[in-house]
Amino acid sequence: MTRTGSIARAYAAGFKPCLGLLSKKTLMRQRFVMAAEEILRENGGARLALADVAARLGMSQSNSYRYFPDRQALISMLAENWFAGVEDEVTAAVVAESEPDGQVTAWVLRTMRAKCERYDADPSLFLAYLRLAGGEAEAVARHVGRLREIIRPAVATLTGETEAEDALILLEDATILFRNPFLIAQYRATLSEKRARQVAEAIIQAISQH
Template identity: 30%
Template sequence: MNDSALTPERILAAAEEVLRRYGPGKATVVDVAQALGVSHGSVYRHFASKVALRDAVLRGWLERVRAPLDAIATSRTAPPARLRQWLTALRDIKRNKVLGEPELFATYSALAADAREVVGEHVEHLLGQIETIVAAGVKSGDFRKVDAQATALAIFDATSRFHYPGMAHLWNTPGEDAAFAQLLDLLLAGLTPTTAPPRRRKSAS
């Protein structure tokens, strides 16, 4: 490839292909340069180090993972249905990645282990999406008045059993879908505004 045609996007695409074929052990600047047919110096002009290249690859992958979640979080769907849809989508995305593409997921997990800052950005973005939905629900009156940021963190933590890869060994157990649905019902019930019971009239003496 002509160096003048080399762009960050082309480098990242090549890096992802190298990762997919050979795993994280081959995702070095030299390996990617060889795949592109250029010198490693050409790659370094766009990415200062192997760490920078790997972080960029991981960041791109995580952005694609959360893109459908972004669409749900900013939709005009009623907040209760939107929150249920968002949490279900997060669960489905993680299940598809972990169970459907185990080798590829393991590769990206290896990158994530050395990129805490990138992973932290990703989690903060997810929390921001939940916060957006909760705040919309409070504003519309569908949810009771709560601290949207604190509630978002509580919801994320409460549902981690169903989306944290470390719990994947439980995802195919009987009753998993029912347990998830029950948790969503409980969370939404907890956010529903409470109404005071009607006052009873005093009986005539």
């Protein structure tokens, strides 16, 4: 497991990695992430103090600085963990498709599914993450950029390289309802894979070279 999000999920499920693979510091940082999520779930993201997370782990605040220099560093890791999990799932779905049109459809559907599943599993935690995301513009931009790079080769194949950038913008704009977590939380009851697939197929038809 090379991605931080994958490590967090495995550790939370009871996986006990060898310290030769993961340092004690890395494991402790993951414990901080899990404890922080517990607090976010409880208070909806209204407050997250490094001292509170340390106390939940039975650690002094001064000792917590060995793992995170400040609250912002912990929040940044929380955001990157969440984003990494989504990106892993989307990458796997795209790679599993052999044709570019199938890859574009998979990109839209898996992004929606990943975020809907997180919302359905724990709405309180999902909304707490959204509250934190309001102060993490750079992390959000990196996430959006990485998702874009996952699908760029397929789009370029459909459109030709010179038209790829405009086609990517069109794809992102047309499918934002199915990918933006704020919109997913607001319109979850009306979202469906059928709607997302229909939009994806319409965009593929619009951007494909004839």
